[in-house]
Amino acid sequence: MRSVPNYHHPYTINFILVFILFPAFGVSANTISLATESLTISSNKPFSRWYLGIWYKKISTRTYVWVANRDNPLSHPNGSLKISDNNLVIFDHSSNTPVWSTNLTVGTVRSPVVAELLDNGNFVLGDSNSNEYLWQSFDFPTDTLLPEMKLGWDKKTGLDRVLRSWKTPEDPSSGDFSAKLETRGFPEYYVFNKKTIIYRSGPWIGNRFSCIPEMKPNDLSLVYTFVASDEEVTYSYQMTKPDVYSILSVSSVGTIQRRNWIEATQTWKQLWHQPRDTCDNYKQCGSYGYGDSNTIPSCNCIRGFERGNEQEWALRDDSAGCVRKTRLSCDGRDGFVQLKKMKLPDTAATVVDRGIGLKECEAKCLQDCNCTAYANTDIRDGGSGCVIWKGDLLDIRSYANGGQDLYVKLAAADLDVKITSHGRIIGSSIGVTIFLLISIIIFRYWKRKQKTAITIQTPTVDQVRSQDLLINEVVLTSERYKSRENKTEDLELPLMEFKSLGMATNRFSDANMLGQGGFGIVYKGILPDGKEIAVKRLSKMSLQGTDEFKNEVTLIARLQHINLVRLLGCCIDKGEKMLIYEYLENLSLDSHLFDKIRRSNLNWQKRFDITNGIARGLLYLHQDSRFRIIHRDLKASNVLLDKNMTPKISDFGMARIFGRHETEANTGKVVGTYGYMAPEYAMDGIFSMKSDVFSFGVLLLEIITGKRSKGFYNSNRDLNLLSLVWRYWKEGKGIEIVDPIIIYSSSSELRTHEILRCIQIGLLCVQERAEDRPVMSTVMVMLGSETTTIPQPKRPGFCVGRSLLETESLSSTQRDDELSVNQITLSVIHAR
Structure with missing residues (x-):
């Protein structure tokens, strides 16, 4: 067996035959020798899927980096790992049949065959007296590329090493996404969704892949290696610091990401991921x-x-x-x-x-x-x-x-x-351009002087017309560049004709209506080329005026994220104002969450995925977009779902742009939907990122419970959703408030801990004081890690009371907040 190289590996990994979805249960070892030796595990517990997996031993968060039988799990824990006929084999004891094997066809091996897990995480099988491995796990990666592991093609072995995602974050079976190094032409790697390319890294340009600027050549903890020869085309990396842990992996949603373990916070920190935006x-x-x-x-x-x-x-x-x-x-x-x-x-x-x-x-x-x-x-x-x-x-x-x-x-x-x-290019027209600009400046100066002159020499009509057109063009160009410097440039948005939209929606027929909200009706449309669109026709009586319309158009057009709705164009025709969106087949979240029939399709996994998608979209608005944007009207009806149930935040008519150093703002016009409003916003008109976090918390609790948030009530009235969840949580009965659809789903019965964590996260987001609420980046960490310590929540902000007179007065101007797709509810009150 080849000896381990003489350098220190910065990490140690153990392997275990384990049911990955539950705490470790079994035995582990670093070496298996002799044909008769095996690892055996048995239990009377009725677990459903068991795997042979490898994970980091010194990292507190269980991080699986390789799974042997990912597509053929044991249905019970009565199995064993053996060396049989010079192969590693996992046997099912109940049927005495193999469920996984290294599938080697080797000749006679004189020396004993030994299997060993090396310090670098490579699980190897070989002749104890040979310097060659018969088989190694590094040649058969799952979703993770470890240091010293190679991605790509090897002529000698004929292997093309590919990373393939897990099916879901809890299911290690082969998912739809894979990362493969393309060896033709100028090598680069691609990320596929099944057989369709969704992302390309760009070629290796000496020290990194062209399209990943985050691969910094001066990073002293990482050394990248790329080989392109007749013998192999491979990419790999090594760690130079013993206390740094770093992995490259393909996620279950199709992103390729590099993460480093941060010992101080006991979490994995994402250094970069691709793709990042629509570009x-x-x-x-x-x-x-x-x-x-x-x-x-x-x-x-x-x-x-x-x-x-x-x-x-x-x-x-x-x-x-x-x-x-x-x-x-x-x-x-x-x-x-x-x-x-x-x-x-x-x-x-x-x-x-x-x-x-x-x-x-x-x-x-x-x-x-x-x-x-x-x-x-x-x-x-x-x-x-x-x-x-x-x-x-x-x-x-x-x-x-x-x-x-x-x-x-x-x-x-x-x-x-x-x-x-x-x-290199030298503009031959620079001199002409300078001459024209000087002429224009002289002309403008002359024109001003003429206004105060006693004798005015009148130029010809043609001269005035041509000169004014030239001046207007220069002034407009100047203003355009000036506004770009101020980041308020005019919007170049495709305009569509009213007639074309009328034809696409069958003259805005009721049969094409998708939903109706406070600002108008949404219709489904089909363009002549077969492309499906959603047309939001704003009501002429709508409270959303031209300013709000321009605001929504300007904001959405600038935003590019998978969890934000995509704006295709707009229409302004006389009194008509319309927005054209991508058509999303599954309409809005509330049309599923609160529907007696559709809600049965929302098991816990789908609800958890939707929650994560909404959180990612909100994090993008608050932190990662070109502007810091406060949505101000996040709710179930403003979350749309595509054909894959991917959530997309919509309706930015009430959104506000913040400066990077601004933390909060005040408004005399409170807009949004009661039941989702943070107390400081509803009562004092103060809004910030934390008011969006409050709305997210309400939405998360709605997703978990399947109940609507009913808004603010006096303490002597029936409890609203937040106070109801809070009461059950304080009494230690949090699971009793969960939607029965989730509780009685066999696939989610065993994820009680995760559901309770999400309830706790929701309550943290709706705490009464804004400073107590987490920011969305912290929410994402809490949602993504089962080991991150979550603080206990304080009392939620449900204690805002109103008199009967105030409530009835408000209802006369408040729009119905329980309408379906693509609505915006606008409640206008005066801040106190």
């Missing part, structure tokens, strides 16, 4: 389009290209891509435009020559009529190597920090510049 989605912007999360819309055409299908772009179907304005001449007159800090295009069909530099690469691309772009293969030490693209350029985006320079071939007519070597 990371594969082919999001189509051919010759590139994504930029700082522009509206986020997809743009490369210089020298234009939108291929204006109608599809108008509907925010950015995958339509771009086309050349002018065909390439291929006679030496073509040139290149330099794009900085770019995610290089898909490299599957590229030509790589690592022996030449950028100058030779440019010349090679000019000589090849099929060449569309070129770049360096290695960005270190000023750049080296050459990669050439042939055909369409796909899946490009720009970065504020990261990426590299890309040189795209353009026809001379689209360059309008002098071309120099290495693709």
Whole structure:
């Protein structure tokens, strides 16, 4: 058996035959030797799924990094792990049949075969006198890449090592998502949803993958290794510090993420994850389009290209891509435009020559009529190597920090510049531009002087008209740039015709109505190309005026997140104001949660996934988006569900933008829905991130209990939802308030601890004092870790009382808050 290398491994891992969904129950060992030795486990407890798994021994949070029989679990704990016929085998004792094996076909082995779990987490099987392993777990990863483990292809073994996600966070069976290193062309790895690519890392450019700027080369705790040769194409990493633990994994929702263990907080900290926004989605912007999360819309055409299908772009179907304005001449007159800090295009069909530099690469691309772009293969030490693209350029985006320079071939007519070597460009029109600007300034100065002059020389009508148009254009351009500096630029949002929307919705027929709220009616529409949309037609009597309409349009158009509803366009026609959204098949959360029939489909796992999705969306609004946004009307009817039941927060008409250093604001116009309002907002008009956290807490308790929050009542009236949950919690009967659908579900009976944790989290979010409530980043940590200590909640903010007269007075202006899809309830009161 090959000896362990002579360097210190910073971690030790044990393995155990265990039912992963429950606390460890079994025996463990580091070495199994001889054909007759085995690990056996038995119990009379009626557990349903048992696995052979590996996890960190020195980390308090049980973190599984490898599972042997992930797709063929034992149905009971009566099993054993043996070395049989020179193979590792898991046997089911009840039937005496194997459920998993290393499946080796080896010849006679003279020395005893030994299985050992090495300090680096590699579970190996080999001849005790040989330096070669017969089998190793590192060649068959599950969802996690450990230090020294390789991702990719090995010619000698014929193995192509792929990471595959768990089916759910509690089910280790093979999920839909996988990460695979593509060995063709300029190697990079892809993340797949089944067989569909959803994300691409970009190629290895010497010290990191092109599209992961977070892979910092100066990180002293991590050393990355990438090998691209005839023998192997692999990626791996090593840890250089003994007290640092780091893993790369594919999650059950399709993200690839790196996490480090933080000893001080006893939690895993996510260093980065991909994809992060819609610009990371594969082919999001189509051919010759590139994504930029700082522009509206986020997809743009490369210089020298234009939108291929204006109608599809108008509907925010950015995958339509771009086309050349002018065909390439291929006679030496073509040139290149330099794009900085770019995610290089898909490299599957590229030509790589690592022996030449950028100058030779440019010349090679000019000589090849099929060449569309070129770049360096290695960005270190000023750049080296050459990669050439042939055909369409796909899946490009720009970065504020990261990426590299890309040189795209353009026809001379689209360059309008002098071309120099290495693709550098000098604008030939700079002098003309300066002359025009000086002329305009002189003209504007002259025009002002003319207003005070005694004798006025009147120019011709044509002169005035042409000069004013030129001045207006310059002024508008100036104001546009000025407003961009102030981050309040005019919105470039696709406008749709009223007539087209009327045809799509069958003249806004009742048969197409999806729901009705305080601000109008939502209709389902079908465009001529078959695309389904949701049209929110605002009521002419709606309290949402032009300002609120512009506010919602401006905000949603800037937001890009999987858990936020996507705005496709808008319509303003005379007195009509309409918003066009992506159509979400499963309507709103309240249409499921409070419906006697549909609620039966919401088992605990679905409710927990929906909760996490809402939390991620709210965290994005508060912390990760370009602006800090307070929603102010988060509730069940403002959470929409797509065909996969992925939640998306909608209705931003009441939202407010905060500065990065602002913590709270005050308003004299309180808007939102009673039952979800934080006390300080309802009573004093003070709102902050913590008021959104309060609304999230109410929503979480609704999801758990299946009961509506009824709003604020006097203490001598019936208890509302918050006081009801609080009473049961204080009496130690929290599980009794849970929706019976959850309790009687066989798949969730054994997750009582998780449900009770969520009740506790909900009560923490609805505490009366804003300063006592957690922020959403802390909520995400509490939802994602079973070992994180959660403080005990204080009394919730249900103690706001109103007189009968006040309640009745308010009801005359308050909209019904129990309507269905896409509603916004607007209650206008004066802050005290």
